[in-house]
Amino acid sequence: MESESFGSKVKRTTKKVIRVIIITLVIAAIGIFSFYYWGTYDEGFKSGRIISISHKGVIFKTYEGKINLETFGALKGASPIAESFDFSVEKGNDALIKDLSDAALNGEHVNLHFIKRYAAFPWRGDTKYFAVRVERLSK
Template sequence: MEPQTFGQKVKRTSKKVLRIIIIAVVIVGVSLFSFYYWGVYDDGVMAGKILRISKKGVAFKTFEGKINLETFGAMKGTSPIAEAFDFSVEKSDEALIKELEEVALSGERVNLYYITRYAKFPWRGDTRYFATRIERLEK
């Protein structure tokens, strides 16, 4: 067995270092993607009437909605445009989509529960706000 030269040792060590760097970059990338994709930093509720729920998109079909908060200028310095709130709905939540369509047609007042994610992805929705459930209010 021949003794290894200095150049061979450096080459083998640099391959190990490069492999470790690539593995670390992949782990950090997967971790960041997971954090931004599934992470939720806010959840809340809004009251109003659902104006619309629609399936939109060219490449990715997503469900988008709009709720009218019905403040009618009660908030100082806001315009009527700012009194509507856009949100998305997960495609897999078919029961919620159906219920949103019903209340949009009936004009009922509802409480819309939502979560806010860190980032938006085109295949998931147009907004970072996702409806999780609605509660119909008594008339």
């Protein structure tokens, strides 16, 4: 009965080590992707008037919006400076898209609640900011 040669033992051990390294890297990549995809960095709200809501994109159609914020300068009596905030709306949130469109068409003042994600993915939207809820305020 012949015993295994040293070379075949090394080959088997090397294959096992490489397999473990590849599996570890794949699991780490899945974990990092999940963190960036579902992780939330910030949440808050912006107040202003919705300027636009559009469904755009060539390959990935996403809903993108813009809200006009009014910020006031430090000088008393200074006119407001127009500042805008770009945001995206996740696919499937049809009620929110309708509320945002109605508020834009009526020129209503709104509080736009948003979350900020760690990364932007082209199939999700152009920005890291995603509208989650809108409060339509009376004039």
